[in-house]
Amino acid sequence: MLSIIQTALLLGCIYSLVALALFLSYRILDIADLTTDGCFVLGMAVSVSTAAAGHPFLGIVLGMLAGGCAGFVTAFLQTRMGVPSILAGIVTNTGLYTINLMAMGWSSNVSLLKQETIFTIFRETGIGGSWYQIILAGIVAAVCMLAMRWFLTTRLGLSIRATGDNRDMVSASSINPRFTITVGLIIANCLTGLSGAIAGQMQKSADINAGTSIVVIGLACLIIGETVIQGRKSIGRNILACLVGNVIYRLIYAIVLQTRIIPIECLKLMTAVIVALAIAAPSLKQSLSDYNRERREA
């Protein structure tokens, strides 16, 4: 049981960065950024390849920056080339497949054998005993979340929030939506890239298919977190929801994996159903109440 919880916490911390990215792009900017899948693999591929060459820390930084570049491409297509936002993400994502193969030396996977990773280096410090991975991932997640909390109260952060909240007020408030959308998507994809970079070094390998449906899982985690954390909505709570939702999702995942209540092959379908239902919930509620009223009054 302890190992299940440890795994859930570890994966929850690492993947919460994807949820944090989606919080920024989907919740704040109101853009469904489908770059996420390919961007996650990009971060992973760059990170593991760089670590394989003997530079684990540089790998993390480069993985994150590579993610940011992918975000820039999507934002550029969307804000300058007039490509619809969902399509812009899909186009970038498709292109990234080739880029990702290239980053792994034209191979579909790369493994780290004896090379150092940020995790092995951290283990040597002796901090945390068997919890060392969780502590390291937790520190990174906490720093990112606090930084996000701070950023969203700065002038630029407030401008990004206003861009997603009310397009009508944007131009009359001297906000350039091209700029705010671009900055928002770059930051979001930096976080996704960072998540992939850390995940790659944690599992000591990168795989071309590692990012499949990451975006849907990220959304599921976001929604689970928002449902679990009750009370008045605030930026701080919503950011915390990214982490809480992820840990819960990973816990469910680990339990399913261990106990085989549901065949593990079905988990993706289950995730998809959860996300679809959660996003549909408001309109389902409305239809149901309309239907009930009609029956009552008829």
Place this chain on the structure above:
Amino acid sequence: MLELQNLTKTFNPGTVNEKTALDGLNLTVNDGDFITIVGSNGAGKSTLFNAVAGVFLVDSGRIMLDDQNITFTPEYKRSKYIGRLFQDPLKGTAPHMTIEENLALAFLRAGETKPFSRITRKDREKFRDELKRLDMGLEDRMNTAVGTLSGGQRQALTLLMATIVPPRLLLLDEHTAALDPKAAEKIMALTNEIIERNHTTCLMVTHNLHQAISTGNRTLMMSDGDIILDLKDDQRKGLTIEDLMRKFREGAGEALDDDRILLSD
């Protein structure tokens, strides 16, 4: 000082829907002017505002603000020094952000700040004082999401946001028209107070003729994309709504035709 020189704008040129919305319009607005604008449907009042604000580029002519040519300046750059309020009170504020965050956004964007600037404790006190002046109890609800406020409250907040750093020019496009009479009166009183306090140069479109001659120091009448009547201080004195209607008929060759016009208040 705002100078509009020979502005023209034609929508859908070369089609059956061709519409000349501005037809060689000239106007000089002096510092401290508070100008009310009335006119028929489709006279070009909103087009004039959109041209000044930079929603689109004019087909020809020049726009000078304080001796600076802003004809080709993009909208988002102009709005740093041109404040705008629209008829729809939902257009000027972000509903899921709090009152304080909305004010912070307006305050930080209009001032000389850097991208990572945040508001200070002192700024927050300033917001509270400014909100108190609105006399709507908003100063005690600074952490409330703006989406929960009434239309009048949101428009008051928008007005405050547009003027918290006094703009060089304020454009009010029927900003009280969508509010109930009591809220409209309140917003108008606040508008007058703020403009007077800051000596803001202001243009206001209205369909309330009484308001048009009682507010500000100058009244413009528009018809077919041009200004047909420009009444200044003493010319407006003792003017009645009937006089205004007659003058419009003489100038435009047709009766003032605005399906929403209000003859009395």
